[in-house]
Structure formats: C-alpha cells, structure tokens
Amino acid sequence: VVRYAIRAGLAVHGEIAEISKMDRKNYCYPDLSKAYQISQLYAPLIIGGYVELSNGRKIRLHHIHIEEDAGKLIHQHGDTYVDYNRGGVPLIEIVSEPDIRSIDEAREYVEKLQQVMRYIGISDCKMQEGSMRCDVNISVRPKGSEKLGTRTEIKNMNSINNIAKAMEYEFERQVDLIENGGSVVQETLRYDDATNTTSSMRSK
8 A cells, every 4th residue: 555655646746755654543433443543644655746637727635645444334214334344444545735616626636536546557446336435625715715614524425426416515505504694614524315415424
C-alpha cells in the first residue's frame, strides 16, 4: 500500500514526504469495534498535487495518506447491521482542497481520478464493488463571499450518479435552511438513493 500511495502521488503531481508517520485516531462508532483507527494526520505520505479538469481548472490536493479501513454499516428496514469483512484492510485516501464549484466538476474530478488510478494499475476503481469510495463535503456561501460556509460530509458514496444526486439534494437543503433563517450544522450524513435524501449519522 505504501508503494501504491507513492505511485498515486507521483501520478497527480504530489510530493513524497521526507518524513511520514502513522497516527492512532480514536473514536467510538459501531463500524470500528476497537475504537481506534491506524491512519495518518500529521505527517501523510504525499503532500499536495492536483487534478486538471477539461475547463483548465486545477483541483488541488491537500495530501494522500494511508490508513486501515473500518467496517460497513448496512441500514435495512429500520435496522442497522455491521459488516466487518473489510475492517483493517489497508487503503489510500486522497484529500482534495475545497476547489470544486459544481456538480459537473465533481463528476469529472472523480472520473479523472478513476482514469489515472486504473492507468497506473493500483485499483480497478469499481465504485459499485467498493474498490473506490468517495466522501463528499458540501458547503454553500453567499455569491461573492470568500468565506466558506459550514460543511456537511456525505460518507461512502458508491457511484458517480449518486454523488451528483446527493450533491444536488444537499445543496438545495442547505440553501433552503439558510433562506428560512436556520443554520447548517457540521455533521456526517448518509445518502439514501431510494428516497434521494440525506440523513444525519453523527455530529462533528
């Protein structure tokens, strides 16, 4: 996984860190039975980089790190089940800067990442099979404002079409909330493709 992360970093114009270390991330949630995750926060393996879109804009990357996967929560008929089959499996995570400005840009960004990672042979990036997943962070702000709004994070999106639909729903939800005098709460959300809605998993 270290070799894969380095290969991915070089493919997206990132810099290999001279010093990299692992961190123990502690949190209590059903998908992590041991209550901590081995990850990288303070010294990730790859720093920076970018993905260039067809319109010429470059989506900057903050870093690429390696970590162990958590379990998978399955929500069915009002019940929640935990699948630990992927728990502890090493993965690479690519963290982008808040540069994406539209659903179309988000779609193209993910498609470009898929193309690059497949070309360099580190993953088949089949989202429907779980070999690539996306967490989508969304915030809105008044036109002309430089300050980013409060963000929400939609976890574990498993298709590009669902990413687009979830972004559209969450954008409209946040705008409607603010226009009616409310405020956006920073929280982690899940997306239900059957109802095309998001719902809260936990607050941040």
